[in-house]
Amino acid sequence: MVIAETADVEVVGEAGTGAEAVRLAAELRPDVVVMDIRMPGMDGIEATRLVTADGGPTRVVVLTTFDEDEHVYAALHAGASGFLVKDMALDDILGAVRVVAAGDALIAPGVTRRLIGAFVGGRPSRSGTGGPGPGARGVTAAAAAVAAVAAERRLAAITGREREILTLVGRGLSNTEIAAELVLSIATVKTYMTRLLAKLDARDRVQLVILAYEAGLVSVSG
Incomplete structure (x- = not known):
């Protein structure tokens, strides 16, 4: 309505x-x-x-x-x-x-951290404890390690500046906030974003956030 x-x-x-x-x-x-x-x-x-x-x-x-x-x-x-x-x-x-x-x-930073916390830490249990069930911790850690290696390989294609911008995207910053943080124009930041999406074969900003966390550029705690 x-x-x-x-x-x-x-x-x-x-x-x-x-x-x-x-x-x-x-x-x-x-x-x-x-x-x-x-x-x-x-x-x-x-x-x-x-x-x-x-x-x-x-x-x-x-x-x-x-x-x-x-x-x-x-x-x-x-x-x-x-x-x-x-x-x-x-x-x-x-x-x-x-x-x-x-x-x-x-990408709201608060929501992003919680979503990625669930993604990185494993699926919350149905009991509501918020962690993996018995015996699942080793599987979760192994899966996270594999994802981290794969993510780091993908990041090999980007420059140092692009990596810096990807880190800020992972923290939930908007293009305007990234421009202010790095003292760049918004147009320049948009150009970098376009390059990141293309080089990393990412559909949108959400997938860039996932990749930043998988690669360890940003921690769940922020």
């Missing part, structure tokens, strides 16, 4: 299930899909993966009650370009839709 009443945004469809969301996205080709995580049948993560699989222009913003959803970090690899928490201010939700529609990814 809020989005529909906004002058510069048009609601072209509404789905009640993940499967319906995939069907409507293919049919209507919207700029942005606001995707819930928990839906009947196909969940929002699988729906996000299918919506973004063809590399088309449609981008997905995941809507979640993050504190309750143990699987939300999986949306990072499913191709989501942004994350909204259901208790966010309405203006922030609308702003996020606009940011993603413009081709950027929404």
Whole structure:
């Protein structure tokens, strides 16, 4: 209702299930899909993966009650370009839709740290303890080590300055904040971002954040 009443945004469809969301996205080709995580049948993560699989222009913003959803970090690899928490201010939700529609990814530093914390530390347990279950720690550590080696190999293709910018992206800084931090123009930062996306074969800013954490450029604690 809020989005529909906004002058510069048009609601072209509404789905009640993940499967319906995939069907409507293919049919209507919207700029942005606001995707819930928990839906009947196909969940929002699988729906996000299918919506973004063809590399088309449609981008997905995941809507979640993050504190309750143990699987939300999986949306990072499913191709989501942004994350909204259901208790966010309405203006922030609308702003996020606009940011993603413009081709950027929404990376709120606080949410990013928590998402990556789950990604790096392993899937939270269903018991709510927030860590891997018995016997899982060794598997998690091995998987993280393999991911780190793979990420570092990918980073071999970038320059020192690009690596510096990737580190700031991993910390959740916007292009404007990166420009101020490094005393560069915003246009220059945008050029570096374009190069990073191309060299690292990353779809968007979210994937750059994952890579920065996998490579150890940024720690979960910030």
